[in-house]
Amino acid sequence: MKGSFISFEGIDGCGKSTQIDLLAKYFTTQNKNFVKTEEPGGTLGSNEIRKILLRENNFQWSVETETLLFMAARNDHVEKVIKPAIEDNKIVICDRFMDSTIVYQGMRSPQARKLGLMLFEQIGINPDITFLIDMDPEVALNRALNRANNEDRFENYGINFQYQLRKNFLNIAHQHSERIKIIDGNRSKENVAAQIIESINNIDL
Ligand SMILES: Nc1ncnc2c1ncn2[C@@H]1O[C@H](COP(=O)(O)OP(=O)(O)OP(=O)(O)O)[C@@H](O)[C@H]1O
Numbered sequence: 001m002k003g004s005f006i007s008f009e010g011i012d013g014c015g016k017s018t019q020i021d022l023l024a025k026y027f028t029t030q031n032k033n034f035v036k037t038e039e040p041g042g043t044l045g046s047n048e049i050r051k052i053l054l055r056e057n058n059f060q061w062s063v064e065t066e067t068l069l070f071m072a073a074r075n076d077h078v079e080k081v082i083k084p085a086i087e088d089n090k091i092v093i094c095d096r097f098m099d100s101t102i103v104y105q106g107m108r109s110p111q112a113r114k115l116g117l118m119l120f121e122q123i124g125i126n127p128d129i130t131f132l133i134d135m136d137p138e139v140a141l142n143r144a145l146n147r148a149n150n151e152d153r154f155e156n157y158g159i160n161f162q163y164q165l166r167k168n169f170l171n172i173a174h175q176h177s178e179r180i181k182i183i184d185g186n187r188s189k190e191n192v193a194a195q196i197i198e199s200i201n202n203i204d205l
């Protein structure tokens, strides 16, 4: 017996947090032992790195340096939270993981992508299943703008950037079709949750 590891990916506002909460509720009804966590973050140290990363780029870091910081945060998270929980037979549900680094940083620099992948090989943990919530960036934009704690990310980067992100997430999903399950995020919250639960039940976690 060992636990398992589920990650959620997708463009800003696609419904990751919403679906993670719904999946956590479902696992509770099934008496499954789970841990909910997120990246960048999940540990005290990683949260400090997250704060620095989300601050305006006062430090003028290159995308490669930014990638190294994301990887440091990830390593701390894997060592202290993800691996121990899996060894304790729990299901880990993680909001964003390595695919986000490949998309957000890798999209801007092939060298950052290479650096990330090289370090990830040493971290040595892949999710058992990744849900890519795929959806129309225009709809995601409207949802995110209507959200109370809107963090202005769409305004900062623009809709074209979200289209690029979507395309890159889909490319990765096609490259790793054994791990990444594409979920249609344009439907209702309940419908999206049903798609996810069906996949989970198919792999029998
Ligand atoms: N299927 C859906 N239909 C309609 N509204 C939705 C749906 N899923 C989520 N929402 C709403 O859209 C907004 C964004 O959802 P959510 O915060 O879950 O996205 P997210 O992927 O976690 O975003 P972020 O990348 O910014 O963390 C929320 O206000 C949420 O209630």
Ligand SMILES: [Mg+2]
Binding pocket: 016, 017, 018, 095
């Ligand atoms: Mg979220």
